[in-house]
Amino acid sequence: MSIQNLNTFDPFADAIKSSEDDVQDGLVHVRIQQRNGRKTLTTVQGLSSEYDLKKIVRACKKEFACNGTVVEHPEYGEVLQLQGDQRENICQWLTKSGLVKPEQLKVHGF
């Protein structure tokens, strides 16, 4: 039975899957954008549509004490938008709440 087990489990399946995802995307992209002056904006793209983003943004606004909104995009779906550089905050929050696995997060920016 152990041998059966050895065969059905492909140890590289994860690696293959994640590299494909990398190209075609199954990731949550956290980006930063500069606005006028030294103001910035954080966007979170790629959250599962099974989640209620409105509820997430409400929780985040309270937690990080910043404003935020959900934007509907024809190609990227619902995108979370938060004021300021919330990249650290949102990454921690998403992983801590279990909504996103750490390896699914891709943080962009400087």
Next chain:
Amino acid sequence: MDDDMIFDPSLKKKKKKKTGFDMDAALASEQGESTSVEAPVESGDVDVPEDENLDLDNFGKKKKKKKKTFFNLEELESALPETTEEKPPAEEPEPQEEDLVDDLDLEIDFSKTKKKRRKKNLDELVAEEENNENQENAEDLHGDWVSTDRDYTYDELLERVFDIMREKNPGMVSGKKQKFIMRPPQVVRIGTKKTSFANFTEICKTLHRQPKHLLDFLLAELGTSGSVDGNSQLIIKGRFQQKQIENVLRRYIKEYVTCHTCRSPDTILQKDTRLFFLQCETCGSRCSVASIKSGFQAVTGKRAAIRAKIA
């Protein structure tokens, strides 16, 4: 039997460690009213990867365990070759088939005792091949594992693999890799809203990459726009410091310049159909790299102005 012993406790331990109680609690405290709907979805999502991890762990353990038992068995066998309980008598009459199989595997160079034990069942063959490979390594030295029943620690295994690597190719994994030396980017503010990356073209040349590729990456990562001007410097919209540009460059080099396997910077970036591949000139590895996408761009300008432009 033995395998099960190992299997069970780790399973329980893992489960206990990970069951998302504090996750739920955290969520409840943070999201107050919203938990009831999301909770089932989340727990489902969390459970699946957990199982995957579990399998991976146990898989590794089993394999190691197997290796050990086989190793012991082999010793036994060489000592008294006639009386192994594992070998079914049916195996003896068909030596030809085995020989055929062995011919296919010539490159891997198994030792004779292992061949003798081989069975025709394909599944088992595959499993054994793995074991044999491990065995080959195990035979090197490290006798302290042979007779004991304990599990290997991660450090032991890591040290071992590096020992083997160093032994087999001296110089390659010496630990002191050739450092990638590059001049730092010269970044100067232009007025209040733009930044100049003065030696952009020069850096592209040192990295042996098309300026357009690096440009696409920089702009996508910085979430802004920009272009190369007549003096071959890159003008970026927004205010950026040298340190920040350096960070992005470092990430570019890691993903698109140095080999993902051996970290050698001697690589070629090729476009194949829609994907980019990084071909290493040192170790010959070839792997696909992430495509550059700016993704979602929030509207940051004055909306009235944009509306006016469209109209």
